[in-house]
Amino acid sequence: MTGGLQPLEWMFFDTMLRLRPQEKLDERIVIVGIDEKDIQWVGQYPVPDEKIAELLTKLETYQPLAIGLDIFKNVPVEPGAEQLARVFQKNTNIIGIEKVLRPGEIPPHRNLPPEQVGFGDLVHDNDIKNRRYLLYTTNPANPKNEKEDKYSLALRLVSTYLDAKGINGGAGKNDPNTIMINQVELPRITKNFGGYVNVKNDGLYILMNFRNNSQPFHVVSLRNILNDKNDEVNQKLLRGRLVLIGNRNMSAGDIFYTNGVHTLELKGVIYGVDYHAHVISQIISTVIDGRPMLGSWGDIEEYTWIVIWGFLPIIIGRLTQSVRRNVLSVGVAGVCLFSCGYIMLWQWGIWIPVAPSLLVLAVNGVGLSAFAFYQHDKFLRSQINERQNTIQNTFHVIHNGPLQTLGYGLKHMRSKDIPYEQLLAQFEKLDKEIRELGDLLKLQALTEEETLRLGSGLILELSRPLHDLLYEVYSSTLERDSFENFKTLKVKVRNFEPIDDKYVSMEDKRGICLFLEEALCNIGKHAQGAKRVQASGMYAESKYKLSVKDNGCGIKSKLENKGTRHCQAVAKKLGGEFRRESISSRGTICELTWIPTKNFRF
Template sequence: MQRRIWNRIRQELGLWSQAAPPGIMVLVVVILIRIAGGMQSLEWMLLDTMLRLRPIEKIDDRVVIVGIDEQDIQWVGQYPVPDEKIAELLTKLETYQPLAIGLDIFKNVPVEPGGEQLQQVLQKNRNIIGIEKILSPGETPPPQNLPPDQIGFVDLANDEDGKNRRYLLYTSNPKNLTEDKYSLALTLIIKYFKKKGININSGINDPNTIMFNRVELPRITKNFGGYVNVDDGGLSILMNFRNNSQPFIVVSLQDVLNNKVDENLLRDRIVLVGNRNMSAGDLFYTSAVQKLELRGVIYGIDYHAHVISQVLSTIIDGRPMLHSWVDIGEYSWIFIWGFLPMVIGRLTQSVWENLLSVAVAVLCLFGCGYVMLWVWGIWIPIAPNLLILALNGLGLSAFAFYQHDRFLRSQISERQNTIHHTFTIIHNGPLQTLAYGLKHLRAQDIPYEQLVGQFEKLDREIREIGEFLKLEALTKEESLRLGSGLILELNRPLHDLLYEVYSSTLERQDFENFKTLKVKIRNFEPMDDKYLTQEEKRRICLFLEEALCNVGKHAQGVKRVQASGIYSVNKYKLSVKDNGSGIQSKSESKGTRNSKILAKQLGGEFRRESLSPRGTICELSWTPMRRF
């Protein structure tokens, strides 16, 4: 038992050593492509898809947007909207007592009338935050005379596919590296939490990030999730958009100035003021939010609102921010899924089973990625695993395992055929000689020397079988050894082979009933045997030998035997008829079972029955044609 188990293990290891290398090569190549950054676009696309497929989230009423739309511009009658109206708007908003106001409109150059009036409003109200751009190209200074804690930058980075997925919370001042600059969203968040009694601190687990209320914000590192060699200067976070077509309360400039806004909507809120119109060009691109007002496009002010909502929801509500595993975790995950299609290819027994198993694996992989992202906010690798499943699961590994497994099965089949053939040779040769000798030994009806001759013949026949099997193992030529000792080359036409089998078998002296034969008839018509394999030709010849041997063993009193191969009505009928004593036993012999199996393989029929008034017919018929 133990030996059989170890043999099975060695066989399995041998199979893997030959079939697995193509799959391992695919796995290594995919990993190298990912390390080089070749998988980024696909991983970003899948990230956007999973974010978009999450359940709808409720509105975050802690953030309110005052958007200046096209109707506001028509109502004011001037674009850009003059500073006078902006100052009036900010003054009105202050009366509602919001916790912080972010003015997402560049005010480095006055838009008259009202430039001086707006400047006074900004300087007077300490919770209003102005904006600037600090990164090249296109640096834009903040409003004049504003202190640093009332300024936030609005620079946004886009990925190589043009989509915006990252938000820079703070970075060093390019003009003064010792000075830190905070973004508009972070500045408003700090003011919000400060009034709630929560201060900003450096991270504990990651000193390079920040935390509020002992909750650290996961930052984008050099190799973060699907990103490769991304610029990790400063502190950037991955956008976890609130999944709702209207995630925030949005009011217009007209609504505020005309007193149409409930003051409770704005009290103790973060209020963002900015353009929500196409004229301003403050647009960013994303595929991670479903049912946008503009397909694939989000207003800049909405983008900042999503960042603020994201951080507030994490600190206050426990909503996860998006983060990823470290490199060793990601590549361990890829290795696990890289070997899965090899296992599938090893276990499945057909192409359809393989396709179904790979399809289930793809669904499970996407489901794992979706649940991890939705529930825990973890961005795990999916794209490289999908590629490996496609190449290995449907291609190389499955094909390699299938071919090698097929090779092993063919070897087993060849061994089984060899065993079967050997048994047939022994049955039709030495066993017949042995039966003949034992019969006369018991009856003591022949001289001693003749009996010794029979057993010497038996010795020769057994030795000849051993030599034949050695020869067959060493040569590529297909051959057949008959019980008489005659060796036939199976590449000859079938009717020639049948003549040789007939003549050689009837000349055997070890069958008593052959001695009473008076009439021997043979007729084997030629046929097109191109659709027969050499193994099938071998078994047809053995069928004829077996049928003739049965006449010699069982047809007592036989005077006449007729062997024929007739091609008629698209069928070839190979039969042996005799006028002996007929079938004496109703039990099915091994030869009969083998003949039925052969008939089934040929797509034909087999019959063996008694004839009237005497005799037996043994017949194999089939249609010579290509079988699929």
């Protein structure tokens, strides 16, 4: 709609034109090209009027239908100016050129009447490539005078040829602003036409349908005509034909750019006289031979076409249900799309939108595939993380629950210092804890409830405030009878300041609660002789410190067990620090410190 895809659409258009099968040479048009060897032969450039007059006179002896002189003759080139003027006055089938488009208008030769003048202006697109041809326009110097319509060189020559065949033209029926010849309307380039958006519309433009051939027309040189060589051949070649005379040398600068023909003498460059010849051949071939002109759909048809190709990859994605198959199917659909555009252009002369259709196909196909792949990968990662969390949580439940009960029972089995009935009760408790653990894991697999099971068997709702959870962990852990060191405690101090829930997620709460449980369990297992335990959580210099202190025997081993590594992992996830060390006098401190605002989640 904004024209952003025009360059891409033009590229596809040029490519499809080049891919068409080669066409036969058009015998109706002959080009007399003035090449570099002609200039050397003449010995003067520009070629003097004398030689041009001599050339025109010689050509007239071969009885061509009309001669188009694609050389500006507004300024005399002596010698021979008067001689050329007499030739123009004598022969009414010679069409000269002028330039009418601004800037730089160039008038025709003064001895040519208006009906023997056609403009030679060629219009290029924004990429400097020539794909359009202006057939007629209102004189820019006098736009309000309808009688001042200007006709192109090609249209003048086409009219002469068709009049000789008894074929007349007029205004179009479906589009009164175009020309209809022999019931064939020439498709006019409108404001939005094919791949064009907001194109300048100051006359009747048609789209170029180049004749795809390494030699689309017969080309003879100026010296070949003037040397009186091959008169019989030239007579047969030129009689009743349309003859175009123009420069076919680089020094003249009469060159234009196109990628629509791959068999050009110079890649991407076409001579101006050849360009006019292609237009003449295009119109005559359409009217007489049925060769299609190039047109386009209306806006409704084009938008419908684009929307269809937008929905197609969505349907493909539904059917394939596979990223790889979807990308492959979209690739095949893209080839089919380009093929449809090519066939429509080649067989019926319809330029359909390929670039926007291909873009929406790629975005909805590859883009949705990439999104689906991302979502699938994200789902797999979430599943892996969920399983890892389940395994980790299971380890903590087993470590702080059944394993502690088992360790307590094994210790007293070896020392044989408790009655059999009491030992049996411990193992019955272990059996119950393991069974409860299995039920808990089944429940967590079936529900998304955010809960935490402590080693004591207590299940906490993680949606509760963190400080309430810490109180629950503290009380529940110290009440466990499987830790003998808890029995010697005389002083128990606890104080947990609240933290706003927006600063901690449920996973953070889980890790913090397990840290506190692990720290307390370590006291129960290793703090022999401890009489005092202090658990606190408080703010200090914008940091929250959660610490557990005891006055037991202190740390005896520097090896890091799984519990210590878990505490370190919790600290890393919170962006904080963890330390566990002996106190100088007596006892151990286990501390987790972090800045709550760092974990703020919007």
